[in-house]
Amino acid sequence: MPDLATPLIEWYRENARDLPWRRAGFGAWGVLVSEFMLQQTPVARVIPHLEGWLERWPSPADLAASAPADAVRQWANLGYPRRALWLHRAAIEIRDRHTGVVPRDVDALLALTGIGDYTARAVVVFAYGGRAPVVDTNTRRVLARAVDGRSQPAPAAKRDLAAMDAILPPSDDDAAIVNAAAMELGAVVCTARAPRCDACPIADRCAWRAAGYPDTGDDRRRQARYEGSDRQARGAILKVLRDAATHAVPLGDVVPDWHDPRQRDRAIDSLIADGLAEASEGLLRLPS
């Protein structure tokens, strides 16, 4: 396999975006919060929310001392609000099991709520300078094209970690840069729809390019339609709860004109089951 690390490192040094979590001294807690927010939410939407969160809760213990409702409300419209709940739980776990310090090894991080293969390794590598393969959707696309000669990546799988590990250089510092560079390349050059191969530092060794950019198909499952979905109903309900000045809403006032009342009631039940809402005495509210 051709050397991908060297051109990626050189390209990254020249072209890396200036993102908040890349600033020197940003801190492991800041990195962890940013990674939670970045799970399926675009960079441009995360940045405006990150500073306010960290000013309000500068440490895991600060967040752990607040009610989950405050975390869900601060999460605002970032989407997938379970992440706010999970980040809050992770903060409690960090306080109780790790003396308030974000763990620096993969296994300890994986044991925390809401942290999986990507986030655990991102914290180890980007916050602590450790060595591990960090694989996100951008990296999977870059590897699928450059290494496998495919137009789109296969669905995420464990073997992606080994594939990334295989291109990491010996030095831990360089390996960290290659991890970041692969993500960056996928985000700004080797994009999903219209890749800018003329600006790609590894175009001369890209298997997909060498094969003539074949359409190798896409076996990833398509996202379910949002319009009319339970997710849409849950989102509408949770927005009502976030925006409620009194922090409690009579059940009859929760999206009363929803087109499908059974779907609305099902969504309320599922929010309660997820811990995102609580019901008592005919009132619905965010979790205390």
Add this chain to the structure above:
DNA sequence: GATCCGTGGTG
């Protein structure tokens, strides 16, 4: 491994 889970920008 398949499915579920928000929200908004974009080609």
Add this chain to the structure above:
DNA sequence: TCACCAAGGAT
């Protein structure tokens, strides 16, 4: 317009 896509994780 509208399907696609976005620094994933839990079940």
